[in-house]
Amino acid sequence: MFRLIFIIVFMAGTGAAQQQDFSLSSPVALVDSGFLGFLLPRFSLKTGIRAEILSEAEIADVRLNTIGNIPVLEGLGQQFYMTITDQNTARSRKAQRFADWLVSDIGKRTIEQFRLNGAQVFTASRPGVVAVAPIVFEGDAMRGEALSFANCGRCHVIGDRNRMSGIGSTPSFGLMRGLPDWDERFMTFYLRAPHPAITQIEGITDPFDPARPVSIFPLSITQAEMEDILTYVSTIKPVNLGGPLVEHQ
Ligand code: HEC
Numbered sequence: 001m002f003r004l005i006f007i008i009v010f011m012a013g014t015g016a017a018q019q020q021d022f023s024l025s026s027p028v029a030l031v032d033s034g035f036l037g038f039l040l041p042r043f044s045l046k047t048g049i050r051a052e053i054l055s056e057a058e059i060a061d062v063r064l065n066t067i068g069n070i071p072v073l074e075g076l077g078q079q080f081y082m083t084i085t086d087q088n089t090a091r092s093r094k095a096q097r098f099a100d101w102l103v104s105d106i107g108k109r110t111i112e113q114f115r116l117n118g119a120q121v122f123t124a125s126r127p128g129v130v131a132v133a134p135i136v137f138e139g140d141a142m143r144g145e146a147l148s149f150a151n152c153g154r155c156h157v158i159g160d161r162n163r164m165s166g167i168g169s170t171p172s173f174g175l176m177r178g179l180p181d182w183d184e185r186f187m188t189f190y191l192r193a194p195h196p197a198i199t200q201i202e203g204i205t206d207p208f209d210p211a212r213p214v215s216i217f218p219l220s221i222t223q224a225e226m227e228d229i230l231t232y233v234s235t236i237k238p239v240n241l242g243g244p245l246v247e248h249q
Contacts, residue, residue: 020052021094025060029076033121038114043101049094061085061095072102073111075122137231139224144232148173151219152229159236178238186233195219201226 030036031053040051054060061084064072068081084099086092101107108124115121148158157166158173166172176182185192190199198215200208202222221229 021049022062022091022098023052023054023058023060024062024064024095024098025054025056025058026064027056027066027080030064030080033076033116035114035122039110042110043098043107046106047097047101049097051098059085061091062098070099070103071125071127073122073124079125137227137234139227139229139231141228141232141235143225144228144230147221147225147229148232151221154217172239173233173236174239177233177236182233182238183230186230 024036024040026036036053040053044050051062056065063083063085064080065083066078066080068083070082071079072082073080082099082102084092084095086095102111103124108126111122111124112120145158148156149162152158152173153162153165155167155170156173157163157170176185179185189195190201190205196205198217199205199219200221202220204223204226208218
Protein backbone atom coordinates (compact mmCIF):
# COMPACT_ATOMS: atom_id res chain seq x y z
CA MET A 1 0.00 0.00 0.00
CA PHE A 2 2.73 2.39 1.03
CA ARG A 3 4.59 1.50 -2.07
CA LEU A 4 1.67 2.27 -4.37
CA ILE A 5 1.24 5.77 -2.92
CA PHE A 6 4.90 6.40 -3.33
CA ILE A 7 4.69 5.48 -7.01
CA ILE A 8 1.69 7.75 -7.60
CA VAL A 9 3.37 10.71 -5.93
CA PHE A 10 6.53 10.05 -7.85
CA MET A 11 4.68 9.98 -11.16
CA ALA A 12 2.76 13.14 -10.39
CA GLY A 13 6.07 14.76 -9.58
CA THR A 14 7.70 13.90 -12.88
CA GLY A 15 4.55 14.95 -14.72
CA ALA A 16 4.76 18.42 -13.23
CA ALA A 17 8.45 18.69 -14.01
CA GLN A 18 7.71 17.95 -17.67
CA GLN A 19 5.05 20.65 -18.00
CA GLN A 20 5.24 21.82 -21.59
CA ASP A 21 5.53 25.50 -22.38
CA PHE A 22 3.36 25.56 -25.48
CA SER A 23 1.53 23.16 -27.74
CA LEU A 24 2.03 22.57 -31.43
CA SER A 25 -0.47 20.85 -33.68
CA SER A 26 0.73 19.25 -36.85
CA PRO A 27 -0.36 16.97 -39.68
CA VAL A 28 0.63 13.41 -38.96
CA ALA A 29 3.05 13.41 -41.92
CA LEU A 30 5.38 15.85 -40.16
CA VAL A 31 5.38 13.70 -37.04
CA ASP A 32 5.68 10.34 -38.81
CA SER A 33 8.56 11.45 -40.97
CA GLY A 34 10.48 12.09 -37.74
CA PHE A 35 10.76 15.76 -38.64
CA LEU A 36 9.24 17.24 -35.48
CA GLY A 37 11.26 14.83 -33.37
CA PHE A 38 14.33 16.29 -35.06
CA LEU A 39 13.25 19.92 -35.00
CA LEU A 40 11.81 20.47 -31.52
CA PRO A 41 14.72 19.18 -29.40
CA ARG A 42 17.03 21.52 -31.33
CA PHE A 43 14.77 24.45 -30.53
CA SER A 44 14.49 23.37 -26.88
CA LEU A 45 18.23 23.04 -26.60
CA LYS A 46 18.66 26.66 -27.66
CA THR A 47 15.85 28.17 -25.63
CA GLY A 48 14.89 25.75 -22.86
CA ILE A 49 11.31 25.98 -24.14
CA ARG A 50 9.50 22.69 -24.55
CA ALA A 51 6.66 21.94 -26.92
CA GLU A 52 3.94 19.37 -26.71
CA ILE A 53 2.81 17.91 -30.03
CA LEU A 54 -0.93 17.65 -30.58
CA SER A 55 -2.81 16.14 -33.47
CA GLU A 56 -4.00 18.25 -36.34
CA ALA A 57 -7.56 18.34 -34.99
CA GLU A 58 -6.66 19.76 -31.56
CA ILE A 59 -6.46 23.41 -30.60
CA ALA A 60 -2.85 24.33 -30.04
CA ASP A 61 -0.81 27.47 -29.41
CA VAL A 62 0.92 27.01 -32.76
CA ARG A 63 -0.61 25.29 -35.73
CA LEU A 64 1.52 23.88 -38.52
CA ASN A 65 -0.63 23.02 -41.48
CA THR A 66 -1.13 23.20 -45.21
CA ILE A 67 -3.39 26.21 -44.65
CA GLY A 68 -2.28 29.08 -42.45
CA ASN A 69 -0.62 32.46 -42.13
CA ILE A 70 3.13 32.28 -42.43
CA PRO A 71 4.73 30.02 -45.03
CA VAL A 72 7.49 28.13 -43.25
CA LEU A 73 8.50 25.08 -45.20
CA GLU A 74 7.74 22.91 -48.13
CA GLY A 75 8.27 19.24 -48.72
CA LEU A 76 6.41 15.95 -49.14
CA GLY A 77 4.71 17.70 -52.06
CA GLN A 78 3.15 20.39 -49.89
CA GLN A 79 3.62 23.87 -48.54
CA PHE A 80 3.26 24.14 -44.76
CA TYR A 81 2.23 27.29 -42.92
CA MET A 82 2.38 28.31 -39.31
CA THR A 83 -0.40 30.04 -37.42
CA ILE A 84 -0.19 31.35 -33.86
CA THR A 85 -3.51 31.00 -32.13
CA ASP A 86 -3.42 33.50 -29.25
CA GLN A 87 -1.50 36.57 -28.41
CA ASN A 88 -0.14 37.92 -25.15
CA THR A 89 -0.59 34.90 -22.98
CA ALA A 90 2.41 33.28 -21.33
CA ARG A 91 2.03 30.29 -23.60
CA SER A 92 1.60 32.28 -26.78
CA ARG A 93 4.78 34.23 -26.01
CA LYS A 94 6.66 30.93 -25.88
CA ALA A 95 4.90 29.93 -29.09
CA GLN A 96 6.04 33.20 -30.65
CA ARG A 97 9.65 32.43 -29.70
CA PHE A 98 9.29 29.17 -31.58
CA ALA A 99 7.74 30.94 -34.58
CA ASP A 100 10.55 33.49 -34.66
CA TRP A 101 13.16 30.75 -34.41
CA LEU A 102 11.57 28.72 -37.19
CA VAL A 103 11.79 31.58 -39.71
CA SER A 104 15.24 32.72 -38.58
CA ASP A 105 18.35 31.70 -40.48
CA ILE A 106 19.21 29.08 -37.90
CA GLY A 107 15.65 27.72 -37.96
CA LYS A 108 15.72 27.54 -41.75
CA ARG A 109 19.03 25.73 -41.67
CA THR A 110 17.66 23.26 -39.14
CA ILE A 111 14.63 22.59 -41.35
CA GLU A 112 16.93 21.87 -44.28
CA GLN A 113 19.31 19.70 -42.27
CA PHE A 114 16.63 17.10 -41.67
CA ARG A 115 17.30 13.93 -43.66
CA LEU A 116 15.15 10.92 -44.43
CA ASN A 117 17.11 7.97 -45.83
CA GLY A 118 19.97 10.34 -46.41
CA ALA A 119 17.95 12.81 -48.49
CA GLN A 120 16.82 16.35 -47.68
CA VAL A 121 13.03 16.46 -47.32
CA PHE A 122 12.10 20.07 -46.57
CA THR A 123 13.03 23.46 -47.89
CA ALA A 124 12.52 26.48 -45.68
CA SER A 125 10.15 29.03 -47.22
CA ARG A 126 11.65 32.33 -48.13
CA PRO A 127 8.65 34.58 -48.72
CA GLY A 128 9.20 36.91 -51.63
CA VAL A 129 11.76 34.58 -53.16
CA VAL A 130 10.13 32.39 -55.77
CA ALA A 131 11.98 29.13 -55.90
CA VAL A 132 12.28 27.85 -59.44
CA ALA A 133 13.58 24.34 -59.31
CA PRO A 134 15.71 23.62 -62.36
CA ILE A 135 14.39 20.69 -64.31
CA VAL A 136 16.73 17.77 -64.09
CA PHE A 137 16.67 15.26 -66.91
CA GLU A 138 17.71 11.81 -65.88
CA GLY A 139 18.21 10.03 -69.15
CA ASP A 140 21.45 8.91 -70.74
CA ALA A 141 23.14 11.84 -72.49
CA MET A 142 25.39 9.61 -74.64
CA ARG A 143 22.45 7.66 -75.93
CA GLY A 144 20.56 10.94 -76.36
CA GLU A 145 23.34 12.29 -78.55
CA ALA A 146 23.22 9.25 -80.83
CA LEU A 147 19.42 9.43 -80.97
CA SER A 148 19.55 13.13 -81.84
CA PHE A 149 21.93 12.56 -84.74
CA ALA A 150 19.85 9.62 -85.98
CA ASN A 151 16.39 11.17 -85.63
CA CYS A 152 16.80 14.94 -85.75
CA GLY A 153 20.12 15.33 -87.56
CA ARG A 154 18.80 15.18 -91.07
CA CYS A 155 17.11 18.56 -90.55
CA HIS A 156 18.84 20.09 -87.50
CA VAL A 157 22.52 20.72 -87.04
CA ILE A 158 23.18 18.87 -83.78
CA GLY A 159 26.90 19.36 -83.35
CA ASP A 160 30.15 19.52 -85.31
CA ARG A 161 29.63 16.03 -86.65
CA ASN A 162 26.71 17.07 -88.87
CA ARG A 163 27.57 20.74 -89.16
CA MET A 164 27.13 20.65 -92.94
CA SER A 165 24.16 18.32 -93.23
CA GLY A 166 21.29 20.09 -91.48
CA ILE A 167 18.69 21.93 -93.53
CA GLY A 168 19.82 25.53 -93.79
CA SER A 169 16.76 27.30 -92.39
CA THR A 170 16.21 24.80 -89.58
CA PRO A 171 17.51 26.03 -86.24
CA SER A 172 20.51 24.16 -84.85
CA PHE A 173 20.27 22.43 -81.47
CA GLY A 174 22.91 24.80 -80.10
CA LEU A 175 20.87 27.81 -81.15
CA MET A 176 17.67 26.44 -79.63
CA ARG A 177 19.55 25.44 -76.47
CA GLY A 178 20.37 29.14 -76.07
CA LEU A 179 16.69 30.09 -75.78
CA PRO A 180 15.52 30.64 -72.22
CA ASP A 181 12.59 28.26 -72.71
CA TRP A 182 14.54 25.59 -74.59
CA ASP A 183 13.34 22.84 -72.26
CA GLU A 184 9.69 23.71 -72.84
CA ARG A 185 10.26 23.74 -76.62
CA PHE A 186 12.04 20.41 -76.66
CA MET A 187 9.55 18.73 -74.32
CA THR A 188 6.74 19.72 -76.71
CA PHE A 189 8.59 19.57 -80.03
CA TYR A 190 6.26 16.82 -81.28
CA LEU A 191 3.35 19.29 -81.08
CA ARG A 192 5.23 22.02 -82.95
CA ALA A 193 5.35 22.30 -86.73
CA PRO A 194 6.72 20.62 -88.74
CA HIS A 195 7.06 17.62 -86.42
CA PRO A 196 3.48 16.40 -85.77
CA ALA A 197 3.09 14.96 -89.28
CA ILE A 198 6.23 12.86 -89.00
CA THR A 199 6.60 12.18 -85.28
CA GLN A 200 5.30 9.41 -83.14
CA ILE A 201 6.21 9.00 -79.48
CA GLU A 202 5.04 5.77 -77.95
CA GLY A 203 2.33 6.38 -75.37
CA ILE A 204 2.13 10.13 -76.02
CA THR A 205 1.08 10.83 -79.59
CA ASP A 206 -1.70 9.08 -81.47
CA PRO A 207 -0.58 6.47 -83.97
CA PHE A 208 -0.16 7.83 -87.48
CA ASP A 209 -3.46 8.20 -89.30
CA PRO A 210 -3.62 5.22 -91.69
CA ALA A 211 -5.68 7.29 -94.10
CA ARG A 212 -2.82 9.72 -94.59
CA PRO A 213 0.40 8.92 -96.39
CA VAL A 214 3.16 8.21 -93.91
CA SER A 215 6.34 10.20 -94.25
CA ILE A 216 9.16 8.34 -95.93
CA PHE A 217 11.21 9.03 -92.81
CA PRO A 218 8.82 8.75 -89.90
CA LEU A 219 10.36 9.76 -86.61
CA SER A 220 9.38 7.16 -84.09
CA ILE A 221 10.84 7.19 -80.58
CA THR A 222 9.92 6.03 -77.08
CA GLN A 223 9.44 8.24 -74.02
CA ALA A 224 12.69 6.91 -72.57
CA GLU A 225 14.49 7.89 -75.77
CA MET A 226 12.89 11.33 -75.57
CA GLU A 227 14.25 11.68 -72.02
CA ASP A 228 17.70 10.70 -73.33
CA ILE A 229 17.48 13.37 -76.04
CA LEU A 230 16.41 16.01 -73.47
CA THR A 231 19.26 14.96 -71.21
CA TYR A 232 21.71 15.30 -74.08
CA VAL A 233 20.32 18.70 -75.11
CA SER A 234 20.67 19.93 -71.53
CA THR A 235 24.43 19.29 -71.85
CA ILE A 236 24.84 21.17 -75.15
CA LYS A 237 26.69 24.45 -74.96
CA PRO A 238 24.16 27.15 -75.83
CA VAL A 239 24.92 29.32 -78.84
CA ASN A 240 24.44 32.84 -77.63
CA LEU A 241 23.58 35.06 -80.56
CA GLY A 242 23.19 38.19 -78.48
CA GLY A 243 26.58 37.96 -76.78
CA PRO A 244 29.46 40.33 -77.43
CA LEU A 245 31.71 39.48 -80.35
CA VAL A 246 34.97 37.90 -79.39
CA GLU A 247 37.91 39.51 -81.16
CA HIS A 248 40.65 37.22 -82.30
CA GLN A 249 44.13 38.67 -82.34
C1 HEC B 1 12.00 16.87 -91.17
C2 HEC B 1 12.91 17.78 -90.56
C3 HEC B 1 12.96 17.80 -89.04
C4 HEC B 1 13.21 16.75 -88.20
C5 HEC B 1 13.51 15.31 -88.54
C6 HEC B 1 13.22 17.31 -86.85
N1 HEC B 1 12.94 18.65 -86.89
FE1 HEC B 1 12.82 19.90 -85.31
N2 HEC B 1 12.35 21.46 -86.54
C7 HEC B 1 12.34 21.38 -87.93
C8 HEC B 1 12.07 22.70 -88.47
C9 HEC B 1 11.96 23.05 -89.97
C10 HEC B 1 11.94 23.56 -87.35
C11 HEC B 1 11.68 25.05 -87.38
C12 HEC B 1 10.20 25.30 -87.32
C13 HEC B 1 9.90 26.79 -87.32
O1 HEC B 1 10.82 27.59 -87.50
O2 HEC B 1 8.74 27.11 -87.08
C14 HEC B 1 12.13 22.75 -86.19
C15 HEC B 1 12.06 23.24 -84.89
C16 HEC B 1 12.33 22.50 -83.76
C17 HEC B 1 12.21 22.98 -82.42
C18 HEC B 1 11.79 24.38 -82.01
C19 HEC B 1 10.28 24.41 -82.09
C20 HEC B 1 9.69 25.71 -81.60
O3 HEC B 1 8.51 25.95 -81.91
O4 HEC B 1 10.36 26.45 -80.90
C21 HEC B 1 12.56 21.95 -81.60
C22 HEC B 1 12.61 22.00 -80.09
C23 HEC B 1 12.86 20.82 -82.40
N3 HEC B 1 12.70 21.19 -83.73
C24 HEC B 1 13.25 19.59 -81.92
C25 HEC B 1 13.45 18.48 -82.73
C26 HEC B 1 13.85 17.19 -82.19
C27 HEC B 1 14.14 16.89 -80.73
C28 HEC B 1 13.93 16.35 -83.25
C29 HEC B 1 14.33 14.90 -83.26
C30 HEC B 1 13.73 14.03 -82.26
C31 HEC B 1 13.55 17.11 -84.44
N4 HEC B 1 13.29 18.38 -84.07
C32 HEC B 1 13.48 16.56 -85.72
C33 HEC B 1 12.51 20.23 -88.69
C34 HEC B 1 12.78 18.99 -88.21
